[in-house]
Amino acid sequence: MTASVDSGCSPGALLRTSQRLSSGVSDVYSSTAAPTADHLVLLNPGPVNVHDDVRAAMASPDQCHREPEAAALMTRVREKATRISGGDDRHTSVLLAGSGTAALEATFSSIVPEDGRILILDNGNYGERLRRIVEVHGIAHRRMEFGWCNPIDVAAVDRALAEDPGITHVGLVHHETSTGMLNPLREIGAVVAKHGRRLAVDAISSLGSERLDLDVDHIDWCVGTANKCLEGLPGVSFVTASRAQFEALETVPTRTFYLDLYGHFISQDRKNAPLFTPALQVLTAFEKALDKSLEESVEGRGKRYTALAEMIRAGLAERDARFLLPVEQRANSVTHVYVPHGMTYEELHDGLKAEGYVIYSTQSRLGGVFRVANMGQLDGADIAGFLAAFDRVVVEETAPEA
Numbered sequence: 531m532t533a534s535v536d537s538g539c540s541p542g543a544l545l546r547t548s549q550r551l552s553s554g555v556s557d558v559y560s561s562t563a564a565p566t567a568d569h570l571v572l573l574n575p576g577p578v579n580v581h582d583d584v585r586a587a588m589a590s591p592d593q594c595h596r597e598p599e600a601a602a603l604m605t606r607v608r609e610k611a612t613r614i615s616g617g618d619d620r621h622t623s624v625l626l627a628g629s630g631t632a633a634l635e636a637t638f639s640s641i642v643p644e645d646g647r648i649l650i651l652d653n654g655n656y657g658e659r660l661r662r663i664v665e666v667h668g669i670a671h672r673r674m675e676f677g678w679c680n681p682i683d684v685a686a687v688d689r690a691l692a693e694d695p696g697i698t699h700v701g702l703v704h705h706e707t708s709t710g711m712l713n714p715l716r717e718i719g720a721v722v723a724k725h726g727r728r729l730a731v732d733a734i735s736s737l738g739s740e741r742l743d744l745d746v747d748h749i750d751w752c753v754g755t756a757n758k759c760l761e762g763l764p765g766v767s768f769v770t771a772s773r774a775q776f777e778a779l780e781t782v783p784t785r786t787f788y789l790d791l792y793g794h795f796i797s798q799d800r801k802n803a804p805l806f807t808p809a810l811q812v813l814t815a816f817e818k819a820l821d822k823s824l825e826e827s828v829e830g831r832g833k834r835y836t837a838l839a840e841m842i843r844a845g846l847a848e849r850d851a852r853f854l855l856p857v858e859q860r861a862n863s864v865t866h867v868y869v870p871h872g873m874t875y876e877e878l879h880d881g882l883k884a885e886g887y888v889i890y891s892t893q894s895r896l897g898g899v900f901r902v903a904n905m906g907q908l909d910g911a912d913i914a915g916f917l918a919a920f921d922r923v924v925v926e927e928t929a930p931e932a
């Protein structure tokens with residue numbers, strides 16, 4: 531059942547500002563290598579440019595996944611992944627080999643009991659994906675569709691839960707990466723907890739840089755991945771929850787073989803061994819990335835990302851760019867911008883790629899919009915370089931034919 535349908539994004543306000551590019555970022559961070567064919571500046575929302583130490587960890591010694599050193603690695607990574615989402619001794623994490631969608635599918639296919647039903651909150655491509663996952667697994671669900679770029683109506687969610695006691699779980703995307711909107715996790719968490727339901731959160735593009743806390747936000751299931759704001763490499767994703775929640779999965783029917791969350795939990799937590807072969811080298815790199823994330827702290831990384839995002843936004847606003855979302859709805863890691871008049875996305879993308887900068891398209895419903903992410907090991911010089919390249923490409927592509 532659909533609560534309200536209002537699809538299609540309205541263009542954000544035309545922003546103009548006299549702010550200069552020097553928003554402080556370039557003073558704080560030393561400049562990195564100029565982009566070359568071997569070193570692209572990744573402005574797509576993950577995979578990201580990683581720290582040299584993280585990349586070097588991929589070349590760790592060959593190892594067997596059934597030996598104690600592999601078990602120790604997994605235990606450490608699970609513990610660090612738990613800590614980054616605000617978890618403590620009551621919580622734990624289960625690691626999956628696969629991109630973020632593997633952990634999403636493991637979670638959403640494994641947590642809803644036979645007689646349960648999940649309410650999917652959908653205001654973009656990734657909300658839609660949650661619905662498709664539960665549909666594929668034949669899980670009873672209800673979808674509230676708010677429309678791309680529309681905020682989630684928390685009062686409507688409150689009413690839906692009050693009216694429908696059959697809903698046992700709620701699925702939410704924290705940062706809806708398809709539009710760049712940061713959804714109100716804390717408010718929704720409070721409403722879901724008030725009604726005594728379980729909240730499962732896709733925090734894949736927010737964990738590591740946006741404020742998120744398992745306890746404070748009443749998150750029962752938190753899904754994350756290595757290669758976005760945690761600045762690791764692709765191939766590992768994870769699910770964090772309380773041990774009690776994992777234990778309670780025993781009575782939920784198993785709907786998939788490879789992504790059976792309870793099976794992975796029992797194996798990793800009780801037997802201290804992986805269920806299947808883990809991506810050991812990616813895990814080794816992920817541990818390095820988690821160390822750096824914990825050291826910088828979520829708050830510190832959030833500030834760094836915000837400064838970079840503000841530099842991108844101020845720089846593009848100076849160039850008369852139009853933004854998809856109003857300022858207050860934007861996450862700190864991605865900016866959605868309309869392609870300048872007189873050129874196509876492909877021309878913009880290819881021109882920037884030739885200069886060493888990779889921007890990203892948007893999912894099909896948002897034609898004429900491109901994305902600039904600032905996740906990863908970027909600094910002010912990267913953003914200044916991108917803006918200079920943007921100028922060259924736009925002038926070249928929009929110059930009147932001679």
Ligand SMILES: *Cc1c(COP(=O)(O)O)cnc(C)c1O
Nearest residue numbers: 629630631656705707732734735
């Ligand atoms: C990136 C992303 C995913 C997962 O995509 P993968 O390609 O499997 O890594 C899921 N949800 C959100 C919100 C994302 O940004």
